[in-house]
Amino acid sequence: MSAIDEGIVKKTGLYFIGNSASKIIMAIIIPFYAYFVSVEELGVFDYSQTIMSTVSPIMFLALWEAILRFLVAEKDEEQRNHVIATSVRIILFIIIMMSATSIIIAFTSSQVAMYTFLMIIVYGAAQVWQYYARALKFNQVYVVSSIIGTILNFTMLILMICVLKMGGKGLFWSYIIGQLSIIVVIEFKIRVLKYLKIGTFQWHLLWQMLRFSLPLVLNLASVFLISGFGRMIITSQLGAYDNGLYSFAMKFGIIISTLGTVISMALIEEAIIKNEEKDIDQYFSNIIQFVFKLFLTMCIFAIPFISIFYHFISNTGYSESYTLVPIFLVYALVMTMSTNVGAIFQARSKTNILFYTTVFGAVTTIILSYLTVNHYGILGVAFAQILGGLTMLLLRWLFAKRLIHFVVRWNKIVALSFIYGLVVFACINGANVMGIVTSVIAMLVVLYLNKDMIIDMKNIKKGNKALEQPVAKDLNS
Known part of the structure; x- marks a missing residue:
């Protein structure tokens, strides 16, 4: 079993092209929002x-x-x-x-x-x-x-x-x-x-399809509640202006989550196909660890460039949303990981677990949003959204471990998380020079930590080397 299955790579590539077009356009259009x-x-x-x-x-x-x-x-x-x-x-x-x-x-x-x-x-x-x-x-x-x-x-x-x-x-x-x-x-x-x-x-076929999809109805609605309830309560409690700031900052997280979306699309299809294979545990362990490190890396690299962008729109009303952006990048990471972990439940037709875990996440988001919106405004709602997503991710992780055996090493993930926090602090609270120097050093360290992942990705492109050995090595590091 390779670290990144060939089927995943091909489908991810296609879905990335299809989905990235909209996200690239979204990135291009953000300045138009700011001025028009x-x-x-x-x-x-x-x-x-x-x-x-x-x-x-x-x-x-x-x-x-x-x-x-x-x-x-x-x-x-x-x-x-x-x-x-x-x-x-x-x-x-x-x-x-x-x-x-x-x-x-x-x-x-x-x-x-x-x-x-x-x-x-x-x-x-x-x-x-x-x-x-x-x-x-x-x-x-x-x-x-x-x-x-x-x-x-x-x-x-x-x-x-x-x-x-x-x-x-x-x-x-x-x-x-x-x-x-x-x-x-x-x-x-x-x-x-x-x-x-x-x-x-065929009525019996419709009933079978509904038995599969109906638990996902509330699951999908609850997922959107986790990401959308904050906007609802902000609009009702604080007004459309604050929701505009909230929405503008969230768009950067949506752009970052593009790759996670297409990976999960491909992963769900491959999981359905590979459901009965013996090495499905290893397969999921490799993919989950790879995606976790990849997204943390993307977040670290994104922060300095987003800081530069906000420098150019400093004279618009949207400049107030700058401090929200790092929060939404973390939220994008959490929701991406939750979706990818949840793929195992769809492969095993355990969609009821997706529903239960999502409802817990949604309830957490709703309660915390109500408790924080009046005291901390949009910042409190943003943190409530992250905690709701984390609740869903942790519950899915625990349930997934009962179905398959996860082997994920946390040392590099923890290190990358610390680096992300450091870069965010330097870019938001430090002077421009401090932010640039810290970001450059952090990027070099991240590249070093991800050298195995970079080698894996090069091997995929060349198609000349099996990836099982490097990943097994990385899992034991």
């Missing part, structure tokens, strides 16, 4: 996105997770056709009912409510079609659709907020158009709707 969108407008849009992320899994029954699980695991082509035919009928019914509801909202409620509901529809539908592409092994289609959706979103965003000066409305419409384009591209290439004629609707 007010803090309040960003706060309202971000609040709507939080509602969208929380409600979509509920409205769509998280069926995209069942679609992936049942299609990847199913070998019989005829049965695969039935899976698609059954799931797509339910999805279309949901889309029709929600579209009718959005029309009613357009005439009876506020524009923000209408935009939010439209985002729920297009986001949920795009998720479903992307999972069809992954499950049917049209990974290149998945990548192309993501890139096209991102480019269109970015283009419309620049047109609407910079040229047409639409402000908050431009944020809503550019996102909706980008998500719609993803659905159109995948449907044009894969023709998901053709399976309505090829396969048949």
Whole structure:
């Protein structure tokens, strides 16, 4: 078993291309937010996105997770056709009912409510079609659709907020158009709707899929509560301006978490395939340790560059969010590790454990947010969010160790964590020279600590050396 399985590498590469496009655009567009969108407008849009992320899994029954699980695991082509035919009928019914509801909202409620509901529809539908592409092994289609959706979103965003000066409305419409384009591209290439004629609707199959996905409905909703409840309480208690600051700082953590997202996507698929193999314990141990070190390294390298960026936007309202950024980088790390550890539960069809652990994390976040928001403001809510994520990670770790045998060495992980804290302190509290010197020294030390990981990654690229030996050596270090 190699440290980084070949299947993981290939799928991670493809998913990284598809997902990194949107995150790269997000990084590019952050300065546009700073100069063309007010803090309040960003706060309202971000609040709507939080509602969208929380409600979509509920409205769509998280069926995209069942679609992936049942299609990847199913070998019989005829049965695969039935899976698609059954799931797509339910999805279309949901889309029709929600579209009718959005029309009613357009005439009876506020524009923000209408935009939010439209985002729920297009986001949920795009998720479903992307999972069809992954499950049917049209990974290149998945990548192309993501890139096209991102480019269109970015283009419309620049047109609407910079040229047409639409402000908050431009944020809503550019996102909706980008998500719609993803659905159109995948449907044009894969023709998901053709399976309505090829396969048949089967009630027993729908019930099996729902038994798998329904625990994930509340799990996904709870995950978004961990990341989104803080924004809700900040908006209600402190106002849209503070939520805009909170949202702006969080975007850096989202960018960092890109690689973790694509690794977990690939890891879940490979875990389903490798579930019955004897060396699954070693497989997960290698991946979890690798990802932990990789993300700590990314966070350490990100802080100095983020500090430089904030120097250039020091005359905007968003400069107040600087101290929140290191917290959200840690939060991105915690949630990434939690997702990757949770992959074993999906592989073993133990999705109820995902639900229970996520609920505990969400409850922790909610309670601590309420206790801290009035005394410590957005800083208290940010720490509450991290502690909620940590609760979920620790519980999943304990449950996972009952299913498989983890062998993870903590010495380098602890060392990297200490270096991260040192760099954060130097960049935020020290003078510019002190921050630069500390960051350079820290980066050199990090490269030395990660020399084994760097060698592993070079070997993957060259494809000329098995990685089992170096990783086994690293695990024993």
